Amino acid sequence: MSLDPRLLDPARMDRVLAERLSRELDEIEVVFERQLASDLTAVNALCLHVARYRGKMLRPTLVLAGGVAAGGLDALVPEHRTIAATVEMIHMATLVHDDVLDDADVRRAGDTVNRLHGNETAVMLGDYLISNAFHLCSTAGRPEVNLRLGEVTNTLCEGELLQLSHRGDHALSVGTYLEIVRRKTASLIAESVRLGAELAGAPAATADALHRAGTLMGIAFQVQDDVLDLVGEETVTGKSTGRDLALHKMTLPMILHLEAASADERGRMLDLIDGTSARGHDDAAAAIRRRLVEDGAVDAARDRARGFVAEAAAIIADLPDGPGRALLERMAASIVERRA
Amino acid sequence: MSLDPRLLDPARMDRVLAERLSRELDEIEVVFERQLASDLTAVNALCLHVARYRGKMLRPTLVLAGGVAAGGLDALVPEHRTIAATVEMIHMATLVHDDVLDDADVRRAGDTVNRLHGNETAVMLGDYLISNAFHLCSTAGRPEVNLRLGEVTNTLCEGELLQLSHRGDHALSVGTYLEIVRRKTASLIAESVRLGAELAGAPAATADALHRAGTLMGIAFQVQDDVLDLVGEETVTGKSTGRDLALHKMTLPMILHLEAASADERGRMLDLIDGTSARGHDDAAAAIRRRLVEDGAVDAARDRARGFVAEAAAIIADLPDGPGRALLERMAASIVERRA
Numbered sequence: 001m002s003l004d005p006r007l008l009d010p011a012r013m014d015r016v017l018a019e020r021l022s023r024e025l026d027e028i029e030v031v032f033e034r035q036l037a038s039d040l041t042a043v044n045a046l047c048l049h050v051a052r053y054r055g056k057m058l059r060p061t062l063v064l065a066g067g068v069a070a071g072g073l074d075a076l077v078p079e080h081r082t083i084a085a086t087v088e089m090i091h092m093a094t095l096v097h098d099d100v101l102d103d104a105d106v107r108r109a110g111d112t113v114n115r116l117h118g119n120e121t122a123v124m125l126g127d128y129l130i131s132n133a134f135h136l137c138s139t140a141g142r143p144e145v146n147l148r149l150g151e152v153t154n155t156l157c158e159g160e161l162l163q164l165s166h167r168g169d170h171a172l173s174v175g176t177y178l179e180i181v182r183r184k185t186a187s188l189i190a191e192s193v194r195l196g197a198e199l200a201g202a203p204a205a206t207a208d209a210l211h212r213a214g215t216l217m218g219i220a221f222q223v224q225d226d227v228l229d230l231v232g233e234e235t236v237t238g239k240s241t242g243r244d245l246a247l248h249k250m251t252l253p254m255i256l257h258l259e260a261a262s263a264d265e266r267g268r269m270l271d272l273i274d275g276t277s278a279r280g281h282d283d284a285a286a287a288i289r290r291r292l293v294e295d296g297a298v299d300a301a302r303d304r305a306r307g308f309v310a311e312a313a314a315i316i317a318d319l320p321d322g323p324g325r326a327l328l329e330r331m332a333a334s335i336v337e338r339r340a
Numbered sequence: 341m342s343l344d345p346r347l348l349d350p351a352r353m354d355r356v357l358a359e360r361l362s363r364e365l366d367e368i369e370v371v372f373e374r375q376l377a378s379d380l381t382a383v384n385a386l387c388l389h390v391a392r393y394r395g396k397m398l399r400p401t402l403v404l405a406g407g408v409a410a411g412g413l414d415a416l417v418p419e420h421r422t423i424a425a426t427v428e429m430i431h432m433a434t435l436v437h438d439d440v441l442d443d444a445d446v447r448r449a450g451d452t453v454n455r456l457h458g459n460e461t462a463v464m465l466g467d468y469l470i471s472n473a474f475h476l477c478s479t480a481g482r483p484e485v486n487l488r489l490g491e492v493t494n495t496l497c498e499g500e501l502l503q504l505s506h507r508g509d510h511a512l513s514v515g516t517y518l519e520i521v522r523r524k525t526a527s528l529i530a531e532s533v534r535l536g537a538e539l540a541g542a543p544a545a546t547a548d549a550l551h552r553a554g555t556l557m558g559i560a561f562q563v564q565d566d567v568l569d570l571v572g573e574e575t576v577t578g579k580s581t582g583r584d585l586a587l588h589k590m591t592l593p594m595i596l597h598l599e600a601a602s603a604d605e606r607g608r609m610l611d612l613i614d615g616t617s618a619r620g621h622d623d624a625a626a627a628i629r630r631r632l633v634e635d636g637a638v639d640a641a642r643d644r645a646r647g648f649v650a651e652a653a654a655i656i657a658d659l660p661d662g663p664g665r666a667l668l669e670r671m672a673a674s675i676v677e678r679r680a
Contacts, residue, residue, distance in 0.1 A: 042505035043498055097467060101460040120441040121504050123463055127437060128497035130467065134474045135490025141483045150475025157468035158383055164461050165382035 017323040020073055021064055024081065028060050031085040035136045036129075046117070046125050050092055052110055055238075058221075058331075059091050059192045060084035065331065066196025066210055069324025075200035079140045083199065086137040087192045090153060093129035094160075096122055101160070102247060104240040112240075145195060152191045159183025168248040170270055174255055178219060185225075186218025193328075209315050213328070216312035220335050223305040226251035228339070231289060231298055237340045245276050245285050252304060254288075257297035305336045357663040360413055361404055364421065368400050371425040375476045376469075386457070386465050390432055392450055395578075398561075398671075399431050399532045400424035405671065406536025406550055409664025415540035419480045423539065426477040427532045430493060433469035434500075436462055441500070442587060444580040452580075485535060492531045499523025508588040510610055514595055518559060525565075526558025533668075549655050553668070556652035560675050563645040566591035568679070571629060571638055577680045585616050585625050592644065594628075597637035645676045 032054075036047040063084040067076050098104075099112040100122045106112065114122035130153070137146055163180045166172050194211040202210075228237050229244045230253055244251050258266055269291065275284035292298050312332045319325040372394075376387040403424040407416050438444075439452040440462045446452065454462035470493070477486055503520045506512050534551040542550075568577050569584045570593055584591050598606055609631065615624035632638050652672045659665045 038498055040498055040502055043501050046501065093467075097463055100463055117504075119459065121501065123437055123440055123466075124497055124500045124504060126463075127433075127466075127470065128494065128501065130470055131490060131493035131497050135487065135494055138483055138486035138490050143478055143481045143483050143486070146478035146483070146486050147475065150471060150478050153471035154468065154475055157464055157471055158378055158380055160464045161383050161386065161461065161468065162380055164457075164464060 014323045014326065017068070017073065017327065020076075021061065021327075024064055024076065024084075025057055025060060028057075028081050028084045028088070029054075031081050031136070032088060035085065035089070035132050043128065046113065046121065046128075049110075049113060049116070050096065050125065050129070053092055053095055053107055054088065057088065059087040059189060061327075061331070062189060062192040062214065063087060063196035063199075065324055065327045066193035066198075066202075066207075067200035067324075068196075069193075069210065069319055069322070069328055070197040070202030070206055071200040072322060072324070077199060079142065079145075079199050080196060082136060082140045083145060083195050084192075086133050086149065087188060087195075089129055089133035089136065090149070090156075090188060093126045093133065094156065096126040096129060100126070101164075102240070102243040104243055106234060106240045107238070109238040148191060148195065152187050155183045155187040159185070159187070163249065166250065169250065170258065170273070172250040172255055174252070174259070177250065177252060177255055181219050181222040182215060185222040186215045189218035189221065190214030206319070209318065210328075213312040213315040213332070216308045216315070217332050217335055220305040220308035220312070220332075223252050223301055223308070224336050224338065227253060227298060227301055227305070231293060232339065242285055245273070245288060248273060248276075252301040253292045253297040256300045257292055257295060260295075260297075302336065309333065309336055354663045354666065357408070357413065357667065360416075361401065361667075364404055364416065364424075365397055365400060368397075368421050368424045368428070369394075371421050371476070372428060375425065375429070375472050383468065386453065386461065386468075389450075389453060389456070390436065390465065390469070393432055393435055393447055394428065397428065399427040399529060401667075401671065402529060402532040402554065403427060403536035403539075405664055405667045406533035406538075406542075406547075407540040407664075409533075409550065409659055409662070409668055410537040410540040410542030410546055412662060412664070417539060419482065419485075419539050420536060422476060422480045423485060423535050424532075426473050426489065427528060427535075429469055429473035429476065430489070430496075430528060433466045433473065434496065436466040436469060440466070441504075442580070442583040444583055446574060446580045447578070449578040488531060488535065492527050495523045495527040499525070499527070503589070506590065509590065510598065510613070512590040512595055514592070514599070517590065517592060517595055521559050521562040522555060525562035526555045529558035529561065530554030546659070549658065550668075553652040553655040553672070556648045556655070557672050557675055560645040560648035560652070563592050563641055563648070564676050564678065567593060567638060567641055567645070571633060572679065582625055585613070585628060588613060588616075592641040593632045593637040596640045597632050597635060600635075600637075642676065649673065649676055 033051065038044055038047070063080055064076065067080050095107065096113055099107055100114050100119050104112050105115045112122070113125055134146070137149055159180050159182070163184060166176065166180070190211045191214070193214040194207050197207045197210050226244060229241050230251065232241050234241050258269060261269065269288070272284045272288050272291070276282060276288070309332050313329060316325060316328045316332060319328070373391065378384055378387070403420055404416065407420050435447065436453055439447055440454050440459050444452050445455045452462070453465055474486070477489055499520050499522070503524060506516065506520070530551045531554070533554040534547050537547045537550050566584060569581050570591065572581050574581050598609060601609060609628070612624045612628050616622060616628070649672050653669060656665060656668045656672060659668070
């Protein structure tokens with residue numbers, strides 16, 4: 001497992017840090033795979049398939065970055081690997097269940113579990129990943145970490161349930177959208193960096209500052225994800241796009257468009273939304289995309305994401321100078337520049 | 341919440357124990373509901389619906405029974421309530437996801453979550469329940485309990501995945517069927533009674549004996565469930581029946597029939613199985629039920645269940661005399677007598 005190259009540009013990154021992170025991520029991969037090993041071949045085959053989903057390793061890297069930011073490279077302890085593998089496993093579980101919710105066929109340029117083995121197996125495999133994440137977390141022997149991650153997964157599910165309860169709600173406000181995003185995506189990202197810092201012995205003020213920065217980065221990350229679902233290319237993102245439109249899931253570009261639209265424009269857009277099919281790639285969807293790009297709603301959503309990143313960067317800039325701060329700065333900047 | 345009357349026949353049960361158990365179960369219900377309370381009304385409405393699923397309270401009662409068997413009524417500590425609510429919440433999560441897997445419409449004589457709100461919401465609500473179960477467990481501050489319950493939920497998911505990988509496998513053996521059942525059902529039941537004993541300070545030998553008895557009771561419980569899915573009445577069981585046939589899920593009566601059948605009989609039965617519809621209630625399903633009752637396969641499956649209960653009873657009989665032993669004896673006996 002190599003670190004996302006966008007995060008490890010050698011021109012910008014200290015080589016010692018880069019090599020250490022790469023080694024740590026390899027070890028985290030070992031912890032991850034050892035945890036999922038079963039005596040049942042049917043289970044192992046499924047886990048092998050899911051291993052392909054691991055890509056950016058954003059959350060494990062944030063656990064490490066939090067630790068390095070708090071105490072330098074020497075502050076990384078074995079529990080960092082355990083918790084880094086745990087947060088990645090929680091993330092994998094949400095991907096597998098999200099693909100069921102989104103009826104998605106493609107993930108990381110390959111078939112999804114639900115596409116290959118049916119929704120039933122995907123539901124149960126997601127459960128197996130959640131269960132193993134909590135089991136792995138418990139091996140660290142730190143009940144306060146269990147408690148914290150349990151709170152995060154509660155929040156994450158609440159975000160998904162809130163989003164489901166607003167499917168097809170054309171009056172969804174920016175505020176509720178951001179609350180959904182804060183819960184379903186930003187909560188785990190923020191806790192990853194905070195736990196990394198705490199495991200390295202960070203004082204509460206530093207840990208909480210990193211949690212705030214992580215929340216802002218997480219919100220920006222999800223807004224960019226939603227923009228890419230709308231205007232990204234499947235061959236670049238490596239996953240099904242157009243799912244939000246197909247499922248009548250309201251995301252920021254659409255919300256901003258409807259807020260600014262005249263009554264006539266709004267009516268035309270709602271007609272187009274009604275006309276999209278469950279497959280998501282049709283004339284109505286293409287017309288919606290064109291309209292949201294042309295009237296500046298996509299750019300406005302990207303601007304909001306950049307604003308959140310700037311807020312996060314301001315918090316990060318207040319950290320003591322060092323390789324951890326540099327890494328977090330680079331990670332924050334990469335969020336809105338990515339195309340996949 | 342009142343205890344299942346089948347478990348609390350006053351003629352057989354010590355009144356002091358009965359009143360104490362009833363009070364404890366009320367408290368466990370409070371812990372359960374407090375844990376699931378969310379600031380989101382959409383989430384609370386779903387949890388209120390799921391609260392209707394609580395019926396037999398078998399697993400919480402086993403946590404208490406394990407504690408009483410190990411140390412009498414005075415050995416019950418607050419952690420018993422926390423863990424009892426936790427195992428019930430894990431069980432609820434499996435019910436919600438099972439109803440998605442089984443495409444079931446009816447549970448406890450009401451609509452299932454998937455029927456009312458769609459599969460997506462049911463998947464996510466199940467996740468919310470799992471997450472809250474782990475969070476609640478972590479509040480007990482006993483990492484070894486987290487670890488043990490994490491192992492159990494891993495095993496439980498493996499059992500479900502093993503079963504899914506054998507859907508439509510007409511050559512499923514009794515051995516593999518029992519391995520599926522041991523994992524998906526008996527593991528949580530066995531751990532409930534063991535944890536109850538351990539929280540009351542039981543020596544390892546007693547705790548492990550209770551775990552063995554719980555495993556046998558759990559296997560018998562699932563065999564009886566499978567028999568009721570085949571020959572039970574929806575108006576009595578309160579949940580969708582005929583789902584196993586509809587989903588080509590092989591259960592013990594069918595396995596025993598096919599094992600004993602001549603080549604001709606086997607061929608006729610496989611034709612009938614192929615002829616069942618996804619709704620499960622049709623002429624082919626009725627003919628299968630009739631055949632399995634007439635040739636004694638249903639009775640043979642019940643006899644196996646009674647055999648497991650007898651093995652469990654022999655272990656329980658070795659426990660010191662007292663209200664805990666009496667309760668466990670009564671619970672074991674009720675498993676194969678129940679009709680719902």
